[in-house]
Amino acid sequence: MSLIERYRDRLPFGPEDPVVTLHEGSTPLVPAPRVSERAGVEVWLKLEGANPTGSFKDRGMTCAVSAAVREGARAVICASTGNTAASAAAYAARAGLTGAVIVPEGKIATGKLAQALVHGARVIALRSNFDRALELVRELADRHPIALVNSVNALRLEGQKTAAFEVLDELGEIDALAIPVGNAGNVTAYWKGFQEVGAAPRMLGFQAEGAAPLVHGAPVEHPETVASAIRIGNPARWEEAMGAVVGSSGAIRAVSDGEILAAWRLLSAGEGVFCEPASAASVAGLLRHGPGEARRVVCVLTGHGLKDPQTALDHAGAVVPCAPEFDALEAAVLES
Numbered sequence: 001m002s003l004i005e006r007y008r009d010r011l012p013f014g015p016e017d018p019v020v021t022l023h024e025g026s027t028p029l030v031p032a033p034r035v036s037e038r039a040g041v042e043v044w045l046k047l048e049g050a051n052p053t054g055s056f057k058d059r060g061m062t063c064a065v066s067a068a069v070r071e072g073a074r075a076v077i078c079a080s081t082g083n084t085a086a087s088a089a090a091y092a093a094r095a096g097l098t099g100a101v102i103v104p105e106g107k108i109a110t111g112k113l114a115q116a117l118v119h120g121a122r123v124i125a126l127r128s129n130f131d132r133a134l135e136l137v138r139e140l141a142d143r144h145p146i147a148l149v150n151s152v153n154a155l156r157l158e159g160q161k162t163a164a165f166e167v168l169d170e171l172g173e174i175d176a177l178a179i180p181v182g183n184a185g186n187v188t189a190y191w192k193g194f195q196e197v198g199a200a201p202r203m204l205g206f207q208a209e210g211a212a213p214l215v216h217g218a219p220v221e222h223p224e225t226v227a228s229a230i231r232i233g234n235p236a237r238w239e240e241a242m243g244a245v246v247g248s249s250g251a252i253r254a255v256s257d258g259e260i261l262a263a264w265r266l267l268s269a270g271e272g273v274f275c276e277p278a279s280a281a282s283v284a285g286l287l288r289h290g291p292g293e294a295r296r297v298v299c300v301l302t303g304h305g306l307k308d309p310q311t312a313l314d315h316a317g318a319v320v321p322c323a324p325e326f327d328a329l330e331a332a333v334l335e336s
């Protein structure tokens, strides 16, 4: 079922409004025994990589693109570190709209680039970073009848808040939510969702050390991290995110790339869950900074591991070569 249909009473869409959907949302929430053991609390993983294009961006995109169709837009545009581009391209294709996505040149994970291209979007590689790309697309959308579908679009947050409803529907109550933070739209959206149903878990947001403007309290001019989805130096939802953190007695903290990759390995080899590096920042943060008073924590795994196969191959074990003989194969399989 479409996310808009499921939650229509809590979203700004009437029964007659057009709905552009790939049946997003309703993602798995799975217990994480190994992470729980390490963290010393009950940990659950919200697998947002199970959305149609492999990231939580689809929750917001169904709303943003449906509204764009309602308003008669012919094209949608976004700046993106990758997943917004993939999602916008897919939903634009679904709606029969033209899609244009602006990405930082050379800094977008292979899977995401492939998605944006196969869905037929015009992919423009800007010789700069995400923050500059967003500045420019905002101006372009102001001057032309093109719908901007970045998370500065309020409908993105409306759609993304539904993940908070799903978590509470399944678990009843949680003490804290651990989440990677880039542009800070998602942490803002979850907090909105929780508040709308009278819940107030601590919002524990995590940024990569090389891209941690909310932790330092100042924009970062040249953000750097292996977690390309959160390589953002000047979050568009800065104020709202700080509001969520203060309002929930939570925190925004930093984790190193090493900690992100260690958590990513624990998830993939220990839990059987393959997420992209940025997603593992939620678990890395929980393990480094501790759960505080919380006893039950949900870590949001924002995107699928297949999005970024190159980083995965760079940091995983090697392939074992083998001659086509029984003895060689036996040795290759059994020897450690």
Ligand SMILES: *Cc1c(COP(=O)(O)O)cnc(C)c1O
Pocket (backbone or CB within 6 Å): 055, 057, 083, 084, 151, 180, 181, 182, 183, 184, 185, 186, 187, 229, 230, 276, 278, 279, 302, 303, 304
């Ligand atoms: C977009 C994204 C984030 C960051 O979300 P924000 O709303 O920008 O804070 C984190 N992880 C993944 C995989 C993403 O695609």
